[in-house]
Amino acid sequence: MSVGERDPFTGHQTTGHEWNGIKELNTPVPKPVYFFLITLGIFALAWTLLMPSWPYGSGYFKGLLGVDQKEVVAKSVADAARERAGWMARIEKEDLTQIQSDPDLMRTVRENGLTLFGDNCAACHGANAKGNKGFPNIVQSPMLWGNDPETVLQTVTAGINGTDPNTRVSQMLAFGRDGTLTQDQVSLLAGFVKSLSGPATVTDTNKEDVAKGKELFATTCVACHGDDAKGLVEVGAPNLTDDYWIYGGERKDIYESIFHGRQGHMPSWGARLTPADIKIITLYVLDLRKEGGTTAAAGGGS
Ligand code: HEC
Ligand code: HEC
Structure with missing residues (x-):
């Protein structure tokens, strides 16, 4: 074609x-x-x-409109810095409850707290702050040293068994290893402690042992954990009757706690972070606890 x-x-x-x-x-x-x-x-x-x-x-060639991206960026950085200086000054100056009652400031706290918590605290307490074995859940469990905002701020600043001269000091003694109690006694105590949060573990066959454990508890443990085993904030001793465990709530974990003792180490943050950053993190944690919805139940024990 x-x-x-x-x-x-x-x-x-x-x-x-x-x-x-x-x-x-x-x-x-x-x-x-x-x-x-x-x-x-x-x-x-x-x-x-x-x-x-x-x-x-x-x-x-700069263009007839004279638009300069560098200037635009510099301006927005300067704006952000000015804004940050504004709210930072308020965080530094105002006390915790004042900040808590300001929704705008709290929004800033949440944003910045998330990052600060992720960088400094999540490694031990978990990204959601609900803890890992050996590191307490700080969203839901009662605070060992007390719940009110200033107290928590103080705990975070000074640490627990930390390096700050004002650090909180706590120790669960190694009753078995130090020979204060025999293995059998530790075992009886573990059975009793387990029964406090798990009444169903008491059966006809072990109820006498649980009673013996209870007697031992009354003579050896109440000084720190309280007559009702609900803990004492004065010595940072945990409530043993609830479902929150730092070191695990299985009978064998409880046995380990009593036999070998425990001494949790929480860094003293006062030496590592600025007071304003510690305030932000503390407010962030307190805010998570509000959302966790268990603040009312928490009380560090007694
Ligand atoms: C190296 C691990 C580690 C890091 C990092 C860490 N913590 Fe802790 N934290 C602990 C341990 C362990 C305890 C429990 C101490 C105890 O058992 O007495 C604790 C306890 C706490 C408590 C509970 C205090 C109470 O009264 O019960 C709070 C609140 C807390 N930490 C906040 C923070 C914050 C906020 C950060 C970040 C700035 C942080 N922690 C970083 C290990 C850590
Ligand atoms: C000198 C005070 C003291 C005495 C006495 C004491 N405790 Fe403790 N106990 C503590 C402290 C403080 C902790 C928390 C340690 C930590 O978190 O690092 C603790 C933790 C524990 C834990 C672990 C709780 C958890 O959440 O994992 C158990 C279980 C326990 N104690 C049982 C006992 C029993 C049983 C006795 C009696 C034989 C006893 N304690 C006597 C201070 C004491």
């Missing part, structure tokens, strides 16, 4: 290509395509003239 043949139906010439009897028509490029090409060309030209574009020896 030859080039230039005309299609009788459309009137277009053919290109001369033919596939299995189907011939290709030589139709013109659609007008909208030209339109787009021309518009784009004009736009590109205008953009290079208006905005910073072509580099030359010692600089670049």
Whole structure:
């Protein structure tokens, strides 16, 4: 078939290509395509003239509009710094309850607290602050040293068994290892302690042992854990009747706690973070506890 043949139906010439009897028509490029090409060309030209574009020896063409992205960034950084200085000053100055009652400030606390907590606390307490074995759940469990905001701030600042001169000091003695109690006695105590949060573990066969454990508890443990075993904030001794365990609530974990003792170490943050950052983290934790919905039940024991 030859080039230039005309299609009788459309009137277009053919290109001369033919596939299995189907011939290709030589139709013109659609007008909208030209339109787009021309518009784009004009736009590109205008953009290079208006905005910073072509580099030359010692600089670049700044554009007729004089837009400078560096200035824009510098300005937004300066704005952010000014804003930060504003709320930082308030965090430094105001006391915890004042800050808590300001929803705007608390929004800032939440944003910044999340990062600060992630960087400093999550390694031990977990990203959600609900703890890991050996590191307490600080969202839901009662605070060993007391719940009110200033007390928690003090705990975080000074640490527990930390390096700060004001650190909180606590120790669960190693009753078995030190030979104060025999293995059997430790075992009886573990059975009794377990029964406090799990009454169902008391059966007809072990109820005498649990009673013996209770007697031992009354003579050996109440000084720190309290007559009702609900803990004493004065010595940071935990409530043994609830479902929150720092070191695990299985009978064998409890046995270990009593036999080998425990001495949790919480760093003294006063030496590592600014007072304002510690305030933010503390408020952030207290806020999580509010959301956790268990603040009312918490009381560090007695
Ligand atoms: C190196 C691990 C570690 C890191 C990091 C850590 N903690 Fe702790 N934290 C502990 C341990 C262990 C305890 C429990 C101490 C005990 O058993 O007496 C604790 C206890 C606490 C308590 C409970 C105090 C109470 O009265 O019961 C709070 C609140 C707390 N930490 C907050 C924080 C905050 C906020 C950070 C980050 C700034 C942080 N912790 C970082 C190990 C850590
Ligand atoms: C000198 C005070 C003191 C005495 C006495 C004491 N405790 Fe403790 N006990 C503590 C402290 C403080 C802790 C928390 C240690 C920590 O978190 O690092 C603790 C922790 C525990 C734990 C672990 C709790 C958990 O959440 O994992 C158990 C179980 C326990 N004690 C049982 C006993 C029993 C049983 C006795 C009596 C034989 C006893 N304690 C006597 C201070 C004491």
